[in-house]
Amino acid sequence: MHSPRIKICGLTSPAEAAFCVEAGAHAVGLVFFPKSPRNVSLAKAREITRVLPPRVASVGVFVDATYDTLMATVEEAGLTAVQLHGNEPPELAEALHQQGLTVLKAFYVTAEPGLGSAMRYPSATALVEWGKGVLPGGNAMVWGEKTPSLPRSCPLVIAGGLCPQTVGYIVRRFQPDGVDVSSGVESEPGKKSFKKIQMFTQVVGQIQLPDPIKEPFTNAPTHL
Template identity: 45%
Template structure:
């Protein structure tokens, strides 16, 4: 099935609800300007609370190698999402340390979908449009199919503008391996709405992917 990451988690109880209802991963944002930013201590608590089979993902924007590895070690995170203009060398260095790296590529700003080749060592790519005031989807809907057209058969996570009402169509048309949602299942920035989370996960679980999918989150 298509996997689901619920991003911007700020509380242990909400992380556990996401896991209970079938999320494959939860994201902890380490970008201070974000209203979903979490401290190292809170991220470590969230990661430690998750059951086996649910990944904690650290989300970074233009952080350097030392900053990323410091949080990997402190917080018990083995998957990172690089959401800025990070270099291919950073991806390679992190992968060499056994860290799984998801590199974000953008429709509207660098690095774009056409840069996938230079980031070929990444474990997967997350595709979104860019264009809001903060890194991340900013609840902006876009042509999700453009990611599949540009990225071909590479492991793909679709993000940006997803919600319980449209995610079924995105799965059917864009054929991702995983989907990533944050504001589309919130009651306020950084606070997840239990009913929206449940409906989102149920919708994805009910979808029959049009092709075989790959596991991005363990």
């Protein structure tokens, strides 16, 4: 029996990162996309990653960035993983994986890139959201009632529209390897609520799923 791994995305301060660690998060996400209210500078990102213990992954979120930009940001910000939230080709995901990075690739149930593209990214974790709004990412769009066939050949992370009130239902319904939340644990755009983070991690931590998981945020072996 196990609980899904938890990623808290869109952090903007070291204090938020420290609380996520205390609350039991397995990964935190830092957004490198200027149009996002959660966008961080390289200097701020480095401040955040410095407070993370080795067991907590630091995931940089990018939209159609080049390989050189990605690798430079990884090195300067101290990231251990990258999340590709645009139309990045499979070759880019594989090249990043070959550098020892964990790679997450976003797919959508009701938009492009769709779930059928996931098989083209065998070395990436599939981060699946229901729909696509104005900005890349979940845009707080909740999951519909029609259950899609989700990728299972690679680690699966559910994102988009999650919050302490909805995550329990979603986890029991899809039994993912991990969950990813951003706006659902905020007090305002770009500002995390410590109370909501604690509620979210407690709900997920209480759910026990029957099958061994595939680690979604790290290349380390699965630990139950």
